[in-house]
Amino acid sequence: KNEVEQSPQNLTAQEGEFITINCSYSVGISALHWLQQHPGGGIVSLFMLSSGKKKHGRLIATINIQEKHSSLHITASHPRDSAVYICAAGGQGAQKLVFGQGTRLTINP
């Protein structure tokens, strides 16, 4: 079993739909990261959170430390949101990241 598991692996939705991507982790963390990767490989950090909830525009990230679970939500999804979304657990001290396998999101117009 991977230390960081994401679901679903693939998600296709229509423009405007509310999107939820889930992440469960089994390692102890100091922070949980949500990343976005577009075709071509570049990775952009969306959120880093250790408790509660963060919001940036149409993106919302939540984390439940006790349940070792995090979710990324996208409201009013748009085709430009199509990308691979990766959650990654940052451990204590070194902060090296342990990544999930990614969720490929496709938003159709």
Added chain:
Amino acid sequence: DTGVSQNPRHKITKRGQNVTFRCDPISEHNRLYWYRQTLGQGPEFLTYFQNEAQLEKSRLLSDRFSAERPKGSFSTLEIQRTEQGDSAMYLCASSSWGVTDEQYFGPGTRLTVT
């Protein structure tokens, strides 16, 4: 400073050749990480530096791999005697440890070993 840069962006090499990649982190960042990502998978940790010291190496980093960060600024990752299994995207990230710990990623170097 516009972010983390990596060179080259793409490298095609024949099996058995040596390759070297370079990463230039954000200038004030003291930590630098190397990750490898194979097709359809999430990235995997290879190694990281704090300033010029290499503090941890993954077991994925075989003897054919070596990384340096000689002056605590840019870093190089060398792969000797490349194998087809080395084909992957090699990602570099940097952070300002102790300040925000958020990692900023470079665009990656895509290696293809033929």
